[in-house]
Amino acid sequence: MFGMGKSKAVVGLDIGSSSIKLVELRRVGKELAISKLGMEPLPSEVVVDGAIVDTGQVSNAIAKMFSEKKIKTKQVATAVSGHSVIVKKLSLQPMTDEELGSAIQMEAAQHIPFDIGEVNLDYQVLETPLDSSTMEVLLVAVKKDKILNYTNVVMLAGRTPAIVDIDAFALQNVYEYNYEPAPDATVALLNIGASVMNINIVRGTTPLFTRDVSVGGNQYTDSLQKELDLGFDEAETLKTGTTLPGISEEARLPVLKSVTEIIVLEIQRTFDFFRATSGGEHIQKLYLAGGSAKIYGLAEMLKQELGLAVEQLNPFRRIPYEEEGPVG
Template sequence: MAKPKTTIGIDLGTHSVKAVQVSNFGNGLKVERAALVRLHTDGTNEDRRSEELVRALRTVATVFHVKKATIITALPGQDTFIRYLRFPKMPPEELKNSIELEADQNLPYDLTEVSTDSVVLEEITERNETIMKILLVAAKNEMINKTLDLLRSVGLATSILGITTLAIADAFEANSGFQPDETVALINIGASSTNIHFCRDGVSNFTRDISRGGRDLTSAIQKMLKVTYDEAERLKTDYARKNFGKANGESAGFDDVETVESDDLSLDVGAGGEATDEPTEPMKSVKMDDGSRIVNATRPALNRLIGEIRRSIDYYEKQLYEKNVGRLVLSGGTAMFPGLDQSLADATGVPVEIVDPVQSLIVEEGAPGIKDLIENRAQFNVAVGLAARGFAE
């Protein structure tokens, strides 16, 4: 299969759509244009979100050169199933049958309701026997068709459908790259969920999706300050933009991090009540420079998020008997919340960095959307990973 000349990665987020168009440039990749389109919804009303997604995708279809591009989008991690399998080395046909049997036994749906794909991650030797490590992914056909139909409705024919949790590893590989004998936890904090992808020696090793994200912070601000959801989102975003980096590496004071004493990783505490567009009381004046109220409002939600991330790391290291995680790499809009990186480092004892998904890519300055890309780099991680994947197919 010939490699594409240009790809478009589209991240269908809860609060926004991010897209980048990437082309081959010498031995690297060049970002030709980008788009960040906000969705005027909290994500809890599916009909409203679909309408907003259509509006955002029409903008992408208008701004981007889509005719000859390979278009790639992704299903969110919480709508997919990822399993890691191990088999003794066997012929391809026998391996295919073994994977199908495992899928039938492990997936929560009938195989007629889902589409599956698998890849051999690596072969290792254990006790003089060659073991094949397999990544199995699956998604319900209903969700796949819904996503593809959505893009087709605005003239975007998707060639490849990925998974958000895996795309963050593609972005990391296209930029920093994995170091030998290192375990990295790639953590994408989206609006409605957080994806964690553990990679060891550059190989996918374990994933987990947490039902917590930036929307929990917005809902907390909405409740405490008695404002609408949209106003709370604006306050949160403005506070983050004005204050990120001012702490000079200091913790934001998210103390008393909540932990759950359990070895059962399937125990996933949800994000709580749904957000509402209506204030619980008449709107009051909120001073934009009163950052302490934003911090106080969001502290409990951030503590819970940090606690869940720490518990995931503990499970990976202690229950799966894996090597200790060497660093945490954050992406997503909430990754830019002031002090979160240092507070997470304090809670886990692991160095934390915030991703720059275009640090090794050439960026065409002055092109459409590049200003949004530069100012909101961490939010574009999934889109960059999807676009980069097109050149690796």
């Protein structure tokens, strides 16, 4: 969304609350291939609810990955989400690009709950039926201090921030490239991280509704630690379905289920609101992504409670991995 320069080569950087993920793509003919892939875990409390608290530790982790992977590319693309990010779909009278560029500030002032001077704005004209009397515009606003929070750590690591996207739209890019959706295919993309869940409902390649919810894998870890008197590492192991000596299924499963029910309820509320405000648009399928998407029992409960086909989104469905050696 927020371009900060032009570059043919850009490294993707996902700064999460439990780890940092890195990917460098290369073109092979008309297709993409992965040339570098890495992940560096982060201690708890370094990134909290999408805010980078310890900039030194995060920048050091980024620099370490670039060094270990021998990546020479300087330009970086990253993404943000959370309460400092506002996404609104506007229905406006048809106008030229020049007129829209002049009008967007005024429109933003009416729809953004922040001082316009405190945010970075971007917008995209969406596809609209030819017989429509209005034009649909996707407006995005992010607080400047949120963007600086991320771009500063990139620069401290000796790299140049080229693009700051929105997490939900970054996942949509992955979905579009790998799945080449039909124009009438309406799906929900769920990115479930450690502390934030991004929901993006998409028809074809057009985003219809987005929402960020402050729930994720940390709730499972916290509940397992509290209810079963476990350490952090033990709880992290249990929530993925791996068993531990002395912890029975009868003890573990009810704890996981109670948290899953909370997450499913938030998703159900989001879908109900979307249907009520979109003329009854029908969601056909749900794709799960993110580090917490493979929590034991989550996909099955989503399938049962929502009555939808549920699939783990494969980000490498059309993107071969070419680097030799272990990922990490």
